[in-house]
Amino acid sequence: MLTDILNVSLGMLLLFFVPGYALVLALFPKKGLDLYEKISIAVLSSITISILPIFTLNYVFKTPIDYYTIVASSLFVTLACVIIYFLRSRKMPEFYFEIHEYGLQKFLRLFCVLALLAANFLLVYSVHQDYSYPYLLDEWQHIAEGIQVQDNAGIVLHNPYYRDGGSGIELGFFENGFHVFLAEFFMLTGQEPVRIYAILPALFAAATALVVFTYTYKTSGSYGTGLFAMLFYAALRSNVSVLGPWFFVPMTLGFAYIYAILYLFSAGIERYSLRLLLLSSVFLLTLALIHPWSAAVVFPAIILYLILRPGILKEKNAHLIAGIMVIPLLSLDYIINVVWQGTLEKTGPYFTENFLISGLGLPVNEAASPAYIVSFYGIIPLLLALAGAYYIVKKKKGPERIFLAWAAFIAAEIALFQVTGKTVLAPYERIMYYAFLSYVPLSAIGFYALIEYVTKKTQNMNHRFLASLLCIGALAWLLFTPYYLSRPGLYKIIDDDTYSGIKALEKTGTHHVVLARPEISSAIYPIAKDYVIAINPSQLSADQKALEDNRRFFMTDCDGKLQVLEKYGADYVFARAGDAQDCPGLKLIYREKGSYIYEAAKNANP
Numbered sequence: 001m002l003t004d005i006l007n008v009s010l011g012m013l014l015l016f017f018v019p020g021y022a023l024v025l026a027l028f029p030k031k032g033l034d035l036y037e038k039i040s041i042a043v044l045s046s047i048t049i050s051i052l053p054i055f056t057l058n059y060v061f062k063t064p065i066d067y068y069t070i071v072a073s074s075l076f077v078t079l080a081c082v083i084i085y086f087l088r089s090r091k092m093p094e095f096y097f098e099i100h101e102y103g104l105q106k107f108l109r110l111f112c113v114l115a116l117l118a119a120n121f122l123l124v125y126s127v128h129q130d131y132s133y134p135y136l137l138d139e140w141q142h143i144a145e146g147i148q149v150q151d152n153a154g155i156v157l158h159n160p161y162y163r164d165g166g167s168g169i170e171l172g173f174f175e176n177g178f179h180v181f182l183a184e185f186f187m188l189t190g191q192e193p194v195r196i197y198a199i200l201p202a203l204f205a206a207a208t209a210l211v212v213f214t215y216t217y218k219t220s221g222s223y224g225t226g227l228f229a230m231l232f233y234a235a236l237r238s239n240v241s242v243l244g245p246w247f248f249v250p251m252t253l254g255f256a257y258i259y260a261i262l263y264l265f266s267a268g269i270e271r272y273s274l275r276l277l278l279l280s281s282v283f284l285l286t287l288a289l290i291h292p293w294s295a296a297v298v299f300p301a302i303i304l305y306l307i308l309r310p311g312i313l314k315e316k317n318a319h320l321i322a323g324i325m326v327i328p329l330l331s332l333d334y335i336i337n338v339v340w341q342g343t344l345e346k347t348g349p350y351f352t353e354n355f356l357i358s359g360l361g362l363p364v365n366e367a368a369s370p371a372y373i374v375s376f377y378g379i380i381p382l383l384l385a386l387a388g389a390y391y392i393v394k395k396k397k398g399p400e401r402i403f404l405a406w407a408a409f410i411a412a413e414i415a416l417f418q419v420t421g422k423t424v425l426a427p428y429e430r431i432m433y434y435a436f437l438s439y440v441p442l443s444a445i446g447f448y449a450l451i452e453y454v455t456k457k458t459q460n461m462n463h464r465f466l467a468s469l470l471c472i473g474a475l476a477w478l479l480f481t482p483y484y485l486s487r488p489g490l491y492k493i494i495d496d497d498t499y500s501g502i503k504a505l506e507k508t509g510t511h512h513v514v515l516a517r518p519e520i521s522s523a524i525y526p527i528a529k530d531y532v533i534a535i536n537p538s539q540l541s542a543d544q545k546a547l548e549d550n551r552r553f554f555m556t557d558c559d560g561k562l563q564v565l566e567k568y569g570a571d572y573v574f575a576r577a578g579d580a581q582d583c584p585g586l587k588l589i590y591r592e593k594g595s596y597i598y599e600a601a602k603n604a605n606p
Contacts, residue, residue, distance in 0.1 A: 385442035
């Protein structure tokens with residue numbers, strides 16, 4: 001138990017803090033960043049350091065992705081950054097973040113931030129507290145791809161569920177930065193992937209909330225607005241269609257990066273800071289390898305921000321800005337390699353038609369209506385976002401225009417879909433959630449302006465405090481009352497008994513072909529590292545004929561069952577109690593807690 005705690009603690013420090021904080025010291029050896037900026041940048045820098053060097057070493061130089069490479073890479077970057085810090089500052093790092101300079105007010109502010117971070121974590125974790133496995137089919141398939149990276153010690157463009165690796169281009173192949181990160185997380189923590197995964201949504205919800213606070217607080221210049229932004233972000237709902245913080249997938253890991261990139265770029269422009277601009281560009285490159293759709297929609301928002309700040313482009317750093325923004329385009333080499341069709345003439349149209357131009361990928365027709373956005377985000381929060389946008393335009397402030405640039409670009413995408421039924425750069429259901437993310441700081445600004453208006457109209461100080469408290473309480477009730485409405489729609493792929501049964505497959509060895517119901521098959525490789533006949537399609541696809549045969553197995557007679565087994569070379573059949581088999585050619589080798597494992601006597605492909 002103590003060893004497990006130590007492994008998890010050291011692994012998470014290496015993945016989430018130590019290298020990133022060392023980088024912050026190296027880049028900013030003197031005062032210039034406050035506590036919130038340091039921690040926010042350190043967390044995302046650590047994740048970036050865990051992904052970019054390892055991804056590059058494996059993709060370019062074929063260096064294996066294993067425990068020793070990961071640790072050596074992170075420690076090398078950490079040591080190099082510490083040496084640079086000493087050479088620049090000639091003093092010990094201030095690990096205590098100048099807390100000795102904090103007064104009572106700053107401590108109370110810090111306490112409020114920590115309390116809201118804990119609330120973000122608990123809100124999301126409560127969804128998983130009575131179910132210790134991933135809910136979402138996408139999550140299971142991403143775990144499988146992370147395990148595949150770990151087992152193959154490198155990036156593999158194969159579907160991990162099939163012995164032959166499948167055929168065609170899978171959406172998951174574009175998100176291998178995320179799978180490299182998962183492989184590192186699994187190796188450094190040493191825990192069962194499907195068991196520890198349930199904590200990741202809550203962990204990253206809290207991390208994103210911190211970045212949201214920093215982004216809003218430092219850009220708007222208002223501490224209260226930053227706290228309200230954390231509140232609006234915590235209230236963002238989730239469901240299996242449009243996703244959200246309840247799940248840990250490439251898109252949700254990208255939330256923190258989106259806010260950080262926009263903040264670092266706007267702050268770098270305003271402060272004329274090459275280091276902040278460089279960080280934003282490297283973060284954008286990392287995001288492109290984690291979730292290309294998110295990176296694709298952030299880039300135009302940055303360009304629009306520059307258009308809204310025309311004076312910036314007249315300054316002497318305009319060419320420097322252009323040069324720095326070329327860095328994220330390095331990811332195109334990997335993306336082109338994935339989609340390559342033999343010639344540039346074939347690749348361009350193929351990529352445009354299949355990945356660049358999208359529509360609504362949901363089997364939920366009402367999601368296509370703008371009313372879905374209003375009902376999902378809430379009419380009052382949306383009105384507050386409009387008020388926040390009006391406030392920014394009226395005040396004519398520079399840094400806050402980054403909020404408008406982000407929201408305006410997403411609004412243009414929504415309008416494009418309403419007119420043409422198509423979107424560019426990302427599917428419409430993803431565009432919807434990017435809209436919710438863009439509304440968060442605007443709603444916070446609008447609500448803070450409302451609080452200011454109410455308090456100015458109230459002369460008595462006690463009445464001011466009471467009025468503010470009532471407004472905040474009413475907002476919290478309004479935001480969080482519908483928070484768990486979609487929880488009953490979450491589908492449990494497996495339970496503890498099914499998990500125990502799948503684990504029993506390990507006794508037969510690994511990389512056999514197992515026939516199980518498609519809804520259970522997505523858990524077979526992540527738990528037992530065995531192949532399957534078919535999975536329900538999600539971010540990894542399924543051969544439709546194989547899927548039909550897989551389902552037919554449980555509905556046909558014994559002769560039909562054996563034909564399916566022989567056709568796909570299945571070694572074993574995994575079934576739950578309601579699907580127990582009694583056929584010649586199927587030998588029962590395991591029966592416990594409602595799980596049955598049968599060995600196929602005849603295997604067409606031994």
